Amino acid sequence: xxxxxxxxxxxxxxxxxxxxxxPPEVGTVVCGHTHMPYARLxxxxxxVNPGSVGMPYGGVGAWWALLGPGxxxxxxxxxxDAACARVATESGFPEAAAWADEYLRSRHSDLDALxxxxxxxxx
Numbered sequence: 001x002x003x004x005x006x007x008x009x010x011x012x013x014x015x016x017x018x019x020x021x022x023p024p025e026v027g028t029v030v031c032g033h034t035h036m037p038y039a040r041l042x043x044x045x046x047x048v049n050p051g052s053v054g055m056p057y058g059g060v061g062a063w064w065a066l067l068g069p070g071x072x073x074x075x076x077x078x079x080x081d082a083a084c085a086r087v088a089t090e091s092g093f094p095e096a097a098a099w100a101d102e103y104l105r106s107r108h109s110d111l112d113a114l115x116x117x118x119x120x121x122x123x
Contacts, residue, residue: 028047050063061076
């Protein structure tokens, strides 16, 4: 039997408030928004962020997680050149090629993301 899991979309700087509202039997919290894959303990609960498929800060590829029992962080490789070309060709966004080159190729690391976004959540 699986433990109770809470799925949240954004927990930037909000863990104390989020945890205060969770039933004690919730042992795993799955969150997103930071685009950085990790699994870590916070106040006796496993907090998991699977990463990102389209804008990863964990390196090139589609990052995701396999849950229960336990957690496995996974990365699926794909043809980044073909994906960048498709975004540039099929998107109506005028800067699509530059966006794809920057984000699908994961040009920013997790440290870059923490430096840019950390001050917004009190880090």
